[in-house]
Amino acid sequence: MDHINLLLVDDEKAFLDTLTKRLEKRGVTVTAVYSGKDSLEELETKKSIEVVILDVKMPQMDGIQTLIEIKKRFPLVEVIMLTGHATVETAIDGMKLGAFDYLMKPCDIDLLLSKALNAADKKKIHEEKIMEARIKEITGRRV
């Protein structure tokens, strides 16, 4: 399994802690934060984070607001929305705003993991493309 670096954002501490332990057991590097604001700070300090799993329903700064902020400041980081039934529309809105996918609670851990991997792949492809473009730019300039 490829190594990925995940950031989990949810105000439900019990849920998040268990999920963290389970993911870590599967070899994923997980950082857990309990609010949207913390997630932004975390992203600022840990540049290695590839995928954010973001709960839609949170107090203060909710999932959508956080998503907008993340996409603004860290456009290459992929986001997967996590939601209960009642907020499916919100999750879809989130996808329109650039989220990679959404997941319904309670979710199967394997499904979560596979989506996270897909997201990470996408990020890598993006980054590679950017890299290639830069290289081309640099080499092109040299020529």
Place this chain on the structure above:
Amino acid sequence: MENSLVERNAFYQVLTRRMRALILIVSFLPMILTTSILFYRFNHAYTQKIQGHISELLQKHSDNIDTFLSEKSGNIKYLAQLFNRGQMAPDIFLQKHLALLKSEYGDVFTDIGIVNEKGIQFSYEGPFKLENADYSNAEWFLKAKDKPFYISDVFTGLRGHPHFIIAVKIKTNGSDYILRSTINFGAFNSLVGNIHIGKTGFAFIIDTNGQLQTKRADGFKQPIIKSMVDRHQNRNSQTTFTKEQDVSGNKYIVVTSMLKNIDWVMVFQQDLNDAFHDLRKTQHLTIVIFILGCIAILSVTFVLPRNIVKLISISDQKSEAMNKQVVESGKLATIGELASGIAHEINNPVAIMVEEAGWIEDLLEEEDLKECKNLDEFKRSLRQINTQGKRCKEITHKLLSFARKTDSTINDLQINDSVTEIVSLTAQMARYNNVIIQTILQDDIPYIRISPSELQQVILNLINNAIDAMEKSGGTIVIQTKTSRIEENHVVLSIEDDGPGIPKENLDRIFDPFFTTKKVGKGTGLGLSICYGIIQKMGGEIEVYSHVGVGTKFRIWIPFQENILIDESSHSVES
């Protein structure tokens, strides 16, 4: 509820009463005013006319009588002059001139005679044997003695017949004579007797003492004579008009006119009802029409407001039923919100529980626990927790479905699947109604992002409507799906039946809430409006084409997004 019903009924009663009062005032007031004014005016004018007519008639007749009397007295005066001058013997003179008068005037002069100072009629010519009759005590003689000229009242006298006398004094040297002539009562009477108006109108003449001077006629009323006499004491020669009432209460009109030559009063008398017969008839007619009008107004006053209020109450009831439905759906919405809130709240703990179970499962994989003898039991238990967690998820899911009435969870789907599913669902019902459902489905139709249950609701509604419409006759329903050629990025779903069609006047209203042509209790009138709402929410359009006797066709356009491809949707959709 009971209370409001009572209040409502009271309100209806007040409304009815107000309408009644208004109708009564508005219709009665002008009618009464108009009728009474016309009634009064017409009465007045007609009375005037009748009075004028009778008065004139009477005036003319009194003039005639005056003329008659003055003419006859003129004749006698002339004879008196002639006798005075002439040397003819009295008998021969009278004989000759009576014959002359009779040949000239017919039977007016009955006889003629000369009476000396002592009242002895020494000379006489006529049918009665009155030579040497003694008039010395006769009333007329006493009166005539002092006057040059006198017309007596009617009296019976010596001969036993009613008659009257014209007497003229002849003055010779020393001795006075009176030339007297009897006027035929019949001839004189006919002058007055000719006046007949209506059934009861007749005329007569009385003297100042109230003695009748003409023949007694039927219906003659003695009491009035007295008042006539009183009235004419002051010799008013004008024609007067009065209304009198006799003892038995019969009303009649009395017209009097004073004669000029003599103290006689000509009286015309007629029953009031007879005189004003035409007027009475008109009055009766008017009153009958008035009463009929009143009855008509009254019946309208009582029937019309009651019917109107009944209509109002029916429409009130309808609107109340509608309100109830609206309130009901509002209530459902509230319950729905509550349910969705609860479902959401429950969802989180369940997620945690499932997660914890998963964690324990993960831990059990570790080496040191492998030897635990209850490992299988642990695993079984954890699987059970997982299963029950999923069950909880199902329950919250259903709760949410109920909350929204329809599950508006949006999925990418092929419209053909929904159609097929609903067709199989309704096939049984269609068979019972002799309806054949045909489907023409485009194979490579694009996916649409839509709530499946809502779409199914729309299709189900339209098919059910079509089947209901063809309930009696049976028929064919054609369901077609294809990519729209008119609208870009839209799929078209058309549902066409060959039923009775929708009348033009209903066509505009079929999407209105609560509009239904089904029997009360059979349809809520919400089906199509819900469909309309759903399609609108999808950003689509619904249209209806219908011809009576040909059939009805519903067409629905639903937009799709080009970027939704089949492979993407397969991994993004997890229910």
